[in-house]
Amino acid sequence: MLPLPRPALDARAVYLTCVSVARPASLRTELHQLGDQVANAAAAYEEAATKGELHTLDALQHQPGGKPSRTAKKDEPKGINYHLKTTYTSRMVSAEGKGRPFYNQLLAAAPDGRCTLCGQGLADTLDHQLPKDVYPLLAVTPDNLVPACRTCNTNKRDEAPVTAEEQTLHPYFDTDIDEYIWLVARVTGPGLPAVTFHADPPPSMPPVLAARVRHHFTSLQLARTYGPQAAPELRTLSRSLTRLTPAAISEHLNEKAEDWTEEQPNSWQAALYRALAASSWYVRDFSSGL
Numbered sequence: 001m002l003p004l005p006r007p008a009l010d011a012r013a014v015y016l017t018c019v020s021v022a023r024p025a026s027l028r029t030e031l032h033q034l035g036d037q038v039a040n041a042a043a044a045y046e047e048a049a050t051k052g053e054l055h056t057l058d059a060l061q062h063q064p065g066g067k068p069s070r071t072a073k074k075d076e077p078k079g080i081n082y083h084l085k086t087t088y089t090s091r092m093v094s095a096e097g098k099g100r101p102f103y104n105q106l107l108a109a110a111p112d113g114r115c116t117l118c119g120q121g122l123a124d125t126l127d128h129q130l131p132k133d134v135y136p137l138l139a140v141t142p143d144n145l146v147p148a149c150r151t152c153n154t155n156k157r158d159e160a161p162v163t164a165e166e167q168t169l170h171p172y173f174d175t176d177i178d179e180y181i182w183l184v185a186r187v188t189g190p191g192l193p194a195v196t197f198h199a200d201p202p203p204s205m206p207p208v209l210a211a212r213v214r215h216h217f218t219s220l221q222l223a224r225t226y227g228p229q230a231a232p233e234l235r236t237l238s239r240s241l242t243r244l245t246p247a248a249i250s251e252h253l254n255e256k257a258e259d260w261t262e263e264q265p266n267s268w269q270a271a272l273y274r275a276l277a278a279s280s281w282y283v284r285d286f287s288s289g290l
């Protein structure tokens, strides 16, 4: 995960701008009158997210329209929750939407244009940390919208967290996560090396945060994202190392591990080089010209 400063956007102002040209006028008035509820929901969100307790926002679920009825017919008029959800899709994501500048601003904050959830993919979408289908009042709340790649957005799925442990990391609120090294690589060999990635939080990490790190890694399927990216890096590295002495290989791997750990401590690159630097068989095998 890539930590990001919270967006400098006011939730009420964003919402009111988005709905300011809704049609017909009666719908616009109805949506406008929800400004206080949206602002209150955003304030409750901020308080819960600061404590890592987004699972406690049950009271906001399916508000203000209530849970959808299973027996609803297709031709029934759309309820207010539907219009809140389309405030995001039609008035914020849409190129003509009044809220599109906010969408662009949130997306532009992605570091190097990368996904904040996996730290690798291209950030070409915003992900709802709490799904808009369950929390319509938070559909355009800036704190709830994080730059993400499509793979992470799809993998995360639209489920509301039910416990403190079963929450993915939040780029705006879990900003000190990189004080811990929790991503590890395992390189297997000897012979042709292969690498796999695992979430392995250190004992010093608070237990709930450690559980969330594991949940983040598993639910976003980060092992699948990182493995294919690391495999060719490992192959090309292994070929180039055969030209070096064991001491030079050790030095090179340690330097790369340090540089990547400083750059992005829980990236696959940092984890890969840390694992290689600590692997005596790898240094031995590749210096011998395997």
Ligand SMILES: [Zn+2]
Pocket (backbone or CB within 6 Å): 115, 116, 117, 118, 119, 120, 121, 148, 149, 150, 151, 152, 153
């Ligand atoms: Zn991603």
